[in-house]
Amino acid sequence: MTTRNRTQSVLIESRLSELERTRMFVTEFCLLDHESKPVEMFLHQMVLAVNEAAANIIQHAYAQEPDHSLELILERADDHLLATLLHHGDPFDPSMEIRPAFDGTRSSGFGVYIIHNAVDEAVYGEWVDGRHFIRLTKRIWRTD
Amino acid sequence: MWKKFDLTTTEDKAGELTLYVVNVKGYLDSSTFQDLQDHLHQLIDEGKCRIVVEFGELNYISSAGLGVLMGMLQEARECDGDLKLANMSSKVRNLFDMLGFSRLIHIYEDVESAKKAFLKDDANGSEPTPMEESY
Numbered sequence: 170m171t172t173r174n175r176t177q178s179v180l181i182e183s184r185l186s187e188l189e190r191t192r193m194f195v196t197e198f199c200l201l202d203h204e205s206k207p208v209e210m211f212l213h214q215m216v217l218a219v220n221e222a223a224a225n226i227i228q229h230a231y232a233q234e235p236d237h238s239l240e241l242i243l244e245r246a247d248d249h250l251l252a253t254l255l256h257h258g259d260p261f262d263p264s265m266e267i268r269p270a271f272d273g274t275r276s277s278g279f280g281v282y283i284i285h286n287a288v289d290e291a292v293y294g295e296w297v298d299g300r301h302f303i304r305l306t307k308r309i310w311r312t313d
Numbered sequence: 314m315w316k317k318f319d320l321t322t323t324e325d326k327a328g329e330l331t332l333y334v335v336n337v338k339g340y341l342d343s344s345t346f347q348d349l350q351d352h353l354h355q356l357i358d359e360g361k362c363r364i365v366v367e368f369g370e371l372n373y374i375s376s377a378g379l380g381v382l383m384g385m386l387q388e389a390r391e392c393d394g395d396l397k398l399a400n401m402s403s404k405v406r407n408l409f410d411m412l413g414f415s416r417l418i419h420i421y422e423d424v425e426s427a428k429k430a431f432l433k434d435d436a437n438g439s440e441p442t443p444m445e446e447s448y
Contacts, residue, residue, distance in 0.1 A: 185344035189317065192373065213404045214411070220375055224343045271417055272387065279376035279412075286411050 176244045183227045183237035183258075191223045191241060192216050195252070198243045207250075211310035214287040219252045221280040222291075222303050230258025230301065240300075248309050255300040261293050318345035320352055325365075327428035330435055332363035334424055338370040341378035349378070353385040353396075362394025365427040369400040374408060386418055395419065395434060397427040 179194050181187045199212045207215075223239065231237045239256040269278035284291050290306040318339040325334050333356055341349060356364060366382070368374075382396065389396040397419045401409070409415045421427040 185342075188342050188344060188375075189340065209404070210407055213407060216373075217375070217408065220342065224375065224377070228343065271383065271413075274384075274387070277380065279379050282412065283376050283408070 174244075174246055176242060178240055178242040180238050180240055181223060182235070183231040183233070183239065184235055185224065185227055185233075187227070188220055188224060192220050194241065195219050195243065198245075199250070202245065206311070208310045211307070215250060215252065215305075215307055218284045218287040218291075218305050218307070219254070221283050221287075222252070222254050222305060225261070225280055226254060226256045226258060226303075230256050230261065232258075245309075250307050250309055252305040253302055254304075255296055255302045257300055260295070260301045261303065263293060318348060320349060322352070322356070325424075325428065327431045328435070330363060330431055331361075332365060332428065332431055333361050334365045334367055336367045336370065340373035341371060341381075342373065342375040343377040346375075346377040346381050350381045350385070353381070354388075357385065357388050357392060357394075360392065362389045362392040363431055364389055364394065364396050365399050365421075365424055365431075366396065367399050367424055368402070368405055371402070371405060374405050379408070379412070379414065382418065383414075395431070397421060397430060399424045399427045 177198055181191055195216045196212060199207050199215065219241065223241070226239050227233065237257065239254055242253045242255070244251040244253070266281055267278035269282045284305065288305045288307040292304045294302055296302045318337070318341065320335055320337045322333055322335045325332050335352065337349060339345070353364065382398070386396040399421045400423050401420060406420070409418070409420065419427070419430060421430060
C-alpha cells in the first residue's frame, strides 16, 4: 500500500482539553508514513501550528463555548502536508492580527506568530459548505 | 496517576543567594498554562524573584506557555530578580529559537549553570547575565 497521498480527518470538540488529542492525531498521521518518515522537527513544527490554529478556533471563533466542533483534515500530497481546520465559528480577520509583545506586556498574539513561523503557508477563507477554514501547508522534511 | 501537567518548587542556594527552582512536567498549553502563571505570580508576589524554571520533564509548550514566561520574566526583573530556563529538550528549544525568544530570555543547559549565572548577575550588580553566556 502506498502512503504517498492519503487523507484522514477527525472531529474535535470545542474544549481546550481536546488539544492533546489534536496533537496526537497529527503525530500519528505523520508517523504512519512508512515510506519516508518526516524528520522530528518537521513533525514538531506541524504539531505546533495545528495546535495553535485549533486553540484559536476554540478560544476566539467559538469564544470558548462548549458543544461546538471543528473538523481537522490532514492530507499528504506528494511532498507536502496540508492541515485544514473547518469550523462554524466567527471567521478570522488577518487584518486584525495582534502582533506579539516581546517585552512581556501582553501574553496574546504568539499563536498566529507561531503558525506563520512553523508552516510555509496559512490561508483563511470560507469552505464550499459555508464553514470557515484555515489551511496550513508545509513542505515535508524527510529523513532520506 | 499520570497528570498532564504538574509542577513542584524547591528552594535552593547559589552562594548566599536564595533562589527557587520550579520543575514543570507534562505539557504546557492553553489548558494548563494558568497553573504555571498562578504559581509564578505567587512566588513573585512573595518577593521570591530569582527563579529557575526547569524543563527536563516538559514534553510540549505552546504559545500560551510562552506568553506566561514572557510576562513573568518581566515581573521577575521588575523586582530585581530574573527568570532563567534550564534543561530544555531539543523540541522545546527549537520553538524558542524559531521565534527568536532565545535572545530575550536566558536559557541554560542545566540548573547548575543557571545558578552560576545568578551569582554572576549578583556580582554585576543585579544586571542580567549577557545573553552570550547562555548556551
